[in-house]
Amino acid sequence: xxxxxxxxxxxxxxxxxxxxxxxxxxxxxxxxxxxxxxxxxxxxxxxxxxxxxxxxxxxxxxxxxxxxxxxxxxxxxxxxxxxxxxxxxxxxxxxxxxxxxxxxxxxxxxxxxxxxxxxxxxxxxxxxxxxxxxxxxxxxxxxxxxxxxxxxxxxxxxxxxxxxxxxxxxxxxxxxxxxxxxxxxxxxxxxxxxxxxxxxxxxxxxxxxxxxxxxxxxxxxxxxxxxxxxxxxxxxxxxxxxxxxxxxxxxxxxxxxxxxxxxxxxxxxxxxxxxxxxxxxxxxxxxxxxxxxxxxxxxxxxxxxxxxxxxxxxxxxxxxxxxxxxxxxxxxxxxxxxxxxxxxxxxxxxxx
Amino acid sequence: xxxxxxxxxxxxxxxxxxxxxxxxxxxxxxxxxxxxxxxxxxxxxxxxxxxxxxxxxxxxxxxxxxxxxxxxxxxxxxxxxxxxxxxxxxxxxxxxxxxxxxxxxxxxxxxxxxxxxxxxxxxxxxxxxxxxxxxxxxxxxxxxxxxxxxxxxxxxxxxxxxxxxxxxxxxxxxxxxxxxxxxxxxxxxxxxxxxxxxxxxxxxxxxxxxxxxxxxxxxxxxxxxxxxxxxxxxxxxxxxxxxxxxxxxxxxxxxxxxxxxxxxxxxxxxxxxxxxxxxxxxxxxxxxxxxxxxxx
Numbered sequence: 001x002x003x004x005x006x007x008x009x010x011x012x013x014x015x016x017x018x019x020x021x022x023x024x025x026x027x028x029x030x031x032x033x034x035x036x037x038x039x040x041x042x043x044x045x046x047x048x049x050x051x052x053x054x055x056x057x058x059x060x061x062x063x064x065x066x067x068x069x070x071x072x073x074x075x076x077x078x079x080x081x082x083x084x085x086x087x088x089x090x091x092x093x094x095x096x097x098x099x100x101x102x103x104x105x106x107x108x109x110x111x112x113x114x115x116x117x118x119x120x121x122x123x124x125x126x127x128x129x130x131x132x133x134x135x136x137x138x139x140x141x142x143x144x145x146x147x148x149x150x151x152x153x154x155x156x157x158x159x160x161x162x163x164x165x166x167x168x169x170x171x172x173x174x175x176x177x178x179x180x181x182x183x184x185x186x187x188x189x190x191x192x193x194x195x196x197x198x199x200x201x202x203x204x205x206x207x208x209x210x211x212x213x214x215x216x217x218x219x220x221x222x223x224x225x226x227x228x229x230x231x232x233x234x235x236x237x238x239x240x241x242x243x244x245x246x247x248x249x250x251x252x253x254x255x256x257x258x259x260x261x262x263x264x265x266x267x268x269x270x271x272x273x274x275x276x277x278x279x280x281x282x283x284x285x286x287x288x289x290x291x292x293x294x295x296x297x298x299x300x301x302x303x304x305x306x307x308x309x310x311x312x313x314x315x316x317x318x319x320x321x322x323x324x325x326x327x328x329x330x331x332x333x334x335x336x337x338x339x340x341x342x343x344x345x346x347x348x349x350x351x352x
Numbered sequence: 353x354x355x356x357x358x359x360x361x362x363x364x365x366x367x368x369x370x371x372x373x374x375x376x377x378x379x380x381x382x383x384x385x386x387x388x389x390x391x392x393x394x395x396x397x398x399x400x401x402x403x404x405x406x407x408x409x410x411x412x413x414x415x416x417x418x419x420x421x422x423x424x425x426x427x428x429x430x431x432x433x434x435x436x437x438x439x440x441x442x443x444x445x446x447x448x449x450x451x452x453x454x455x456x457x458x459x460x461x462x463x464x465x466x467x468x469x470x471x472x473x474x475x476x477x478x479x480x481x482x483x484x485x486x487x488x489x490x491x492x493x494x495x496x497x498x499x500x501x502x503x504x505x506x507x508x509x510x511x512x513x514x515x516x517x518x519x520x521x522x523x524x525x526x527x528x529x530x531x532x533x534x535x536x537x538x539x540x541x542x543x544x545x546x547x548x549x550x551x552x553x554x555x556x557x558x559x560x561x562x563x564x565x566x567x568x569x570x571x572x573x574x575x576x577x578x579x580x581x582x583x584x585x586x587x588x589x590x591x592x593x594x595x596x597x598x599x600x601x602x603x604x605x606x607x608x609x610x611x612x613x614x615x616x617x618x619x620x621x622x623x624x625x626x627x628x629x630x631x632x633x634x635x636x637x638x639x640x641x642x643x644x645x646x647x648x
Contacts, residue, residue, distance in 0.1 A: 063455040111634060115641060118390060118454045122593060126633045129586060133626035255582060258462055265459065295474055301466025308459045309448055 011273040011327035012316065013186060020044065020179055024172065037171045039287055043280035044182040045239045050264045050275030051189055052232030057261075058269045059193055060225045061205030062116065065257045066124030069108065069131040070230035072252030073101045074237025076135065079148035079247045088161065090153040090177070094238045101234020102227060104131075109226030113219055116208070125254045132252040147248030150241045170243065178239055185232060190272065192228060201225050233260075262304055268314025272327060277316055357496035362615050368504045370611030371511025375566035376588035377595075377603045378518060379559035385598030386535050386555045388454070389446065392461040394563055395585030396468035397437060401430035401564025402571035402580055403476050409483035409572070422486040423506065427568035434564025435557045437468070442556040447549070469581055482575040503573055510569055514562060515604055522600060531555065535598070590633045596643025605644060 006014060023040055026032045049071055056062045074097040081087045081096055112123045135142045142148065152161045152169045155177050160169055192198055204211040204218045212218050241247050250256060259282070267278020285303070289296035307314065313321055320326055380394045405426040441464055449456050490506075492499035522528040533541040534551055542548045567580070591610055595602025613632060617625050636643065 057455075063458065065458075111638060114638065118458065119597075119637075119641060121455070121458055122390070122589060123634070123637055125589070126593065126630050126637070130627060130630040130634065133630060137623050137627060254586075258466075261459065261462070295470040297466045298470035298474070301463040301468075301470070304463035304466065305445060305460055308456050308463065309445070312456065 008325050008327055010190070011271065011320070012277065013190075013273050016273070016276060017179075017183055020182075024175060027171070034167070034171045037175055039283050040280065041170065041175055041178050041243055043283045044178050045236050045243060045279075046260070046263060046283060047276040047279035048182060048185055048236035048239070049233050049260050050267065050279045051186065051272075052229045052236065053260045054264050054269055054272075054275045055189065055193065055201075055225055055229040055232075057264060058271070058274075059198060059201050059205060060222060062113075062222065062226075063121045063261070064112075064124040064229075065121050065254050065261065066108070066112070066126075066128035067230070067233050067260050068252050068254060068256040069124075069128035070101045070105050070233040071237035071240065071256070071260075072131055072135065072247075072249075073097075073104045074234030075241040075244075075247045075251055076142060076148070076237075077101070077234075078238045078241040079150050080141065082150060082153075083148055088151075088153050088159070089157065090155050090242065091157075093153065094181075094235065097234050097238035098231055101237070102231045105230020105234070106223075106227045109223045109230065113222040113226050125257070128252060128254050128257060132249055132254070135249040135252050142249070145249060147246055149246050151245070153242055166245070174242065178243070181235070181239060185235060186276070189228075189232060193272065197221070197224070262300060265304065265307055265312070265314055268317030268320075270313065271316040271320055274314050274316040278314065281315070355497065357498075361495055361498060361500065362619060364500060364504065364508075366608075366612040366615040367508050368611075369614055370607040371508045372566075372570060373587060373591045373611055374511045374603060374607035375507075375514060375562065375570075376584050377591040377607065378514060378600070379562040379566075380588050381592055381595075381598060381600065381603045382518065382562075383556055383559040384592070385600070386531055387446075387450075387552050389457045389461065390597075391556075391559070392458065392585065393441070393464040393468050394559075394588060395581035395583070396465055396472065397434040397560045397563040398567035398584050399472055399576070399578070399581035400437065400468065401427070401434045401567030402576040403430075403472060403481070404433045404564070405430035405568030406481050406483045406571045406576045407476065409486070410481065423572075427565050427572075430568030430571075431561040431563075431565030434567070435561040438557045438560035439553065442553050446556070447552075450552075465581070465585075469578070472581070473578060476576075478578060480575045480577040482571075484572065486572050501573075507569060507573065510566070511607075514566075515600075518600055527554075587629075590629055593633050593643055594636050596645040599643065599645040602643055602645035609644075 020040060023032060024037060027034055027037050049067065052070075053064065053067045056064050077097040077100045078093045081093055087093055087096075108124075108127045112120060112127060115123050136144060139145075152164070152166055152174065154161060155173055160173050164173070193201075200211075200216055201221055204216060204221055208218055237251070240251070263278040263282035264275045265278070266274075266282055267276065268274030286296060286300070289299040293299070311318070376395075376398065380391060383389060383391050383394075408426040408429055409422065445460055445464060446457070449460050487501065487503045490502040492501050494500075520528075522531060530541065530546045530551055533544065534546060534548055538548055567576075567584075587610075591603060591606040593606075594610055595604070595606025610629065610632075614625060614629065617628050
């Protein structure tokens with residue numbers, strides 16, 4: 001494959017992976033600092049969450065304000081399994097987190113995918129608030145608003161936690177471990193979205209009615225997409241628990257979902273790799289905005305409004321539009337009239 | 353056998369809570385009904401009203417204003433400030449996205465929410481403020497088991513008053529007819545000569561005014577805190593969804609249902625309060641996606 005073809009197929013992902021792989025070396029050379037490495041790890045974790053979220057938004061046309069729920073389920077699975085069963089093997093913990101977030105998102109998905117558009121957004125929000133209220137209220141199990149501390153864990157059966165201090169662990173072995181999981185997950189999602197399943201999902205996004213007419217069981221496709229999306233978000237949550245060292249109920253609140261929505265839009269939701277770039281940028285913007293001002297939400301809000309109003313393709317979307325290519329996505333059409341017609345009207349009618 | 357005074361207390365508490373919920377959700381509902389936008393910044397307008405009112409009472413009100421004016425002027429100013437913000441936000445930020453998919457509209461209001469939340473922090477600082485003299489001055493009724501504050505009846509009355517006002521406005525005035533026409537079919541209303549653009553601004557401003565005023569009245573009773581915005585928004589959602597998006601009757605009945613449900617759960621099993629509210633919301637949406645009174 002020629003370089004240009006790789007670019008047309010995979011977008012910026014190979015470049016990104018190469019950069020992430022060499023980042024620790026760059027840190028040793030003094031180009032980047034250890035702090036940057038830490039931020040990049042956060043960027044990868046949030047990138048995974050954004051990628052998973054974008055399966056629904058970019059490919060399925062469903063805006064979820066509830067991905068904090070699955071993120072939190074993954075993170076809390078790791079935290080509680082460590083707290084009560086003293087499991088320190090991260091592979092086991094990740095497998096468990098994938099399982100629990102799969103179950104929860106499959107169940108919530110059954111409820112949420114009965115709706116589309118604004119109802120879907122509110123429904124997913126309601127569901128994440130249930131998770132939030134639960135983690136807050138059953139404090140005897142989840143630690144309530146104090147959360148649960150998560151130490152660093154054994155990776156691939158090697159007990160690094162006994163030989164390494166936490167900062168060293170995070171900037172070396174855990175970084176590469178996260179990178180490995182990140183690349184594997186991105187490839188897996190890429191394969192899923194480029195399978196007939198992914199194409200069909202995009203058909204349901206572009207025209208729900210037509211998709212139904214040609215025999216696609218739209219709701220089932222949405223449900224499966226929802227479950228996949230929630231499961232990968234749970235995986236990101238599991239990595240987050242170890243990286244952050246502490247899980248609190250805030251990560252299950254819908255405001256936290258807003259972060260995932262934001263970074264996906266920043267990178268470009270109508271592209272495959274947008275959320276990955278968006279996540280790294282988001283982490284850096286947030287960090288530096290927080291360093292300069294306590295009003296960083298104002299900065300985020302202003303960027304979000306600006307983006308939606310005049311820059312809704314996001315960074316990668318704008319780049320690919322300029323280059324005239326669309327890696328990893330079929331059409332760039334806007335939703336059709338047929339979907340818009342589904343909005344319930346006549347609500348202020350007398351007696352209505 | 354349940355103690356009659358506890359029964360009375362729960363009855364009033366349910367009414368109080370229902371009134372609060374109605375005040376929160378009616379503005380949101382009005383805006384959705386006419387404009388088809390769910391304003392995520394609604395709770396922040398509520399918080400703005402609350403802060404302005406408490407700040408006015410602390411800085412000027414308690415000494416210089418005569419007592420009855422405490423209950424009228426600061427809340428009205430709170431509402432006016434919220435309306436003022438709405439008057440700036442609607443033409444500049446919302447108007448450009450009316451023709452775009454609903455998701456974009458939701459995202460813009462989410463951005464406005466983030467900005468407004470931090471503006472509040474910027475202006476008033478992070479410390480909760482309170483001015484509760486007007487609340488205590490009104491005194492209490494002795495209910496046997498507890499003293500019930502008379503100010504709570506002001507809130508209940510306000511909820512009822514706003515409900516009657518909105519009903520009258522929607523069904524008995526020319527403006528209301530135009531509102532309903534726009535809600536039914538925007539382009540047809542426009543063809544009939546309704547200035548839809550101005551109508552939408554007015555609706556947004558009116559909904560925001562109700563939010564700001566409600567925030568002010570509740571702040572006198574409690575405290576103005578920064579998390580007020582998000583907390584109240586989420587409650588308003590529950591009511592909206594339960595009653596039916598855009599339906600005034602739905603907001604009214606939904607507020608009563610959720611209000612009394614909450615009182616009941618708090619009496620029986622307090623830990624489950626939040627969880628149960630959201631479970632009921634999810635349950636109602638499953639059984640009736642359009643809500644109890646939503647049209648389809």
